[in-house]
Each structure stands twice: as structure tokens, then as C-alpha cells.
Amino acid sequence: MHDPKILIALDFADRQEALALVARLDPASCRLKVGKEMFTLFGPEFVRSLVSAGFDVFLDLKFHDIPNTVAKAVAAAAELGVWMVNVHASGGPRMMAAAKEALQPYGDKAPLLIAVTVLTSMTGDELHQVGVLRSPAEQVLALARLTRDAGLDGVVCSAQEASLLKAELGPDFKLVTPGIRPSGSDAGDQRRIMTPEQAIAAGSDYLVVGRPITQAADPAAVLAQINFNLAALS
Numbered sequence: 001m002h003d004p005k006i007l008i009a010l011d012f013a014d015r016q017e018a019l020a021l022v023a024r025l026d027p028a029s030c031r032l033k034v035g036k037e038m039f040t041l042f043g044p045e046f047v048r049s050l051v052s053a054g055f056d057v058f059l060d061l062k063f064h065d066i067p068n069t070v071a072k073a074v075a076a077a078a079e080l081g082v083w084m085v086n087v088h089a090s091g092g093p094r095m096m097a098a099a100k101e102a103l104q105p106y107g108d109k110a111p112l113l114i115a116v117t118v119l120t121s122m123t124g125d126e127l128h129q130v131g132v133l134r135s136p137a138e139q140v141l142a143l144a145r146l147t148r149d150a151g152l153d154g155v156v157c158s159a160q161e162a163s164l165l166k167a168e169l170g171p172d173f174k175l176v177t178p179g180i181r182p183s184g185s186d187a188g189d190q191r192r193i194m195t196p197e198q199a200i201a202a203g204s205d206y207l208v209v210g211r212p213i214t215q216a217a218d219p220a221a222v223l224a225q226i227n228f229n230l231a232a233l234s
């Protein structure tokens with residue numbers, strides 16, 4: 001596969017369990033995401049080992065801090081050789097521009113820089129609780145516009161906003177969508193969800209899939225089935 005669409009969220013407390021899954025995966029058929037749990041437990045060495053094994057790695061630490069701190073953190077991620085890194089768009093345009101600037105020295109080796117808009121676990125009511133009175137779709141669009149204007153490569157959003165964002169921001173602005181649930185699988189803590197096929201049809205570029213693959217009896221088979229279904233769409 002030329003450009004694997006599925007980013008598998010490696011959210012494991014046990015390194016051996018994660019590595020047993022990785023050993024059954026092919027870098028040509030998926031990419032890997034390392035998030036806060038595994039990075040906190042196993043650190044940069046774990047990320048480097050996945051990069052050395054030939055995987056494109058999305059380092060999902062969702063940086064959200066003052067511009068100087070985020071710029072340095074993003075540069076540290078680039079040093080690890082990751083394929084994608086993310087910040088929170090609500091850190092603001094100056095923070096995002098500083099992150100972008102920090103990647104300039106890496107040229108075409110720089111990771112894709114993506115901003116999280118509204119977490120896929122959040123509903124409109126929860127946004128209201130934190131003082132955001134817009135609907136999720138309106139807030140996602142507003143933050144995505146700020147992200148594009150700051151020169152970043154794309155956003156993390158839910159697939160429910162993908163068609164709106166593709167229409168408003170054009171085909172090149174990357175949409176990375178978690179909250180993916182093959183039909184019949186448990187939503188868990190996610191709220192704004194879609195199936196893989198619906199997400200691709202709506203315009204998602206990359207689908208983040210965790211538990212539906214990692215907690216399956218046969219994770220490689222679930223991945224193969226999703227890839228097969230997506231190939232049938234194109």
C-alpha cells in the first residue's frame with residue numbers, strides 16, 4: 001500500500017504486549033501512533049525502536065503550552081525521526097506558528113505538523129461546560145482555519161466534521177480522524193464517531209484506530225479487513 005490510511009493507536013501499559021502486536025504488522029499496511037501512556041512509560045527509546053523497524057510514527061503528545069516550550073518540544077519530536085506530531089490548536093496562532101518555525105531546519109525530513117481541534121470524546125454539552133458556546137462543528141472549523149493560517153499541515157478532528165473541512169479548506173489540508181468505530185464495535189469513551197468507510201467517504205485522510213484493533217482477538221485480521229473494505233471504496 002503506497003500511503004497507509006490506518007494509524008494504529010498503540011495504547012498499552014505493557015511494552016511486550018505492544019511489541020507482540022507490532023511484530024505482526026507490516027509498515028506498508030499501517031502506521032503507528034504513540035501517545036501519552038506509552039511515551040510516559042517507555043519514553044523516546046520506544047519511539048526510536050518503532051522508527052528503526054521501518055514504521056511511520058505519529059507522536060501524539062498534543063503539546064499545549066507557551067510558544068517557546070511547544071517549539072522546543074516539536075523540535076525534539078523531529079529529532080526522533082517521527083512522521084507526524086501534534087499540538088492543540090487552542091494554544092493559539094502564535095504557539096502554532098512557533099511550532100512550525102521550529103521545524104524549518106528539518107526541511108523535507110520535518111514531521112507533518114497537525115493541530116487537535118475538538119477532542120472526539122467531547123459533545124456540544126461538554127464544550128459548553130468549558131465555556132465554548134459554539135457547536136463542535138463550528139469550533140472545529142474555527143480552529144482549523146487558525147491552523148491553516150498558521151501554516152500547519154492539517155488537523156485532528158472527528159470524521160463527522162471531515163466533509164465540512166474539506167469543502168472549506170481544500171483537498172491538501174490533512175484531516176486525521178480518531179473516533180473510528182467499525183460497525184458493531186463499542187464506542188467506549190468516544191462520542192463523535194464514524195465507521196472507517198464513512199470516514200474515508202467524508203474526506204478523512206488518515207484514520208486513527210485504537211481499541212477496535214488492539215483489543216481484538218486477532219488485531220492483524222481486523223486491520224486487513226478494514227484495509228480491504230477501504231480499498232474497495234477507491
Ligand SMILES: O=C(O)c1cc(=O)[nH]c(=O)n1[C@@H]1O[C@H](COP(=O)(O)O)[C@@H](O)[C@H]1O
Nearest residue numbers: 009035060118119120156178208209210211
Ligand atoms: O490526537 C489524537 O490522536 C486523538 C485526538 C482526539 O480528538 N481523539 C482521540 O481519540 N485521539 C487519540 O486517538 C486514539 C483513539 O483510540 P480508540 O478510541 O481506542 O480508537 C487514542 O489514542 C486517543 O488519544
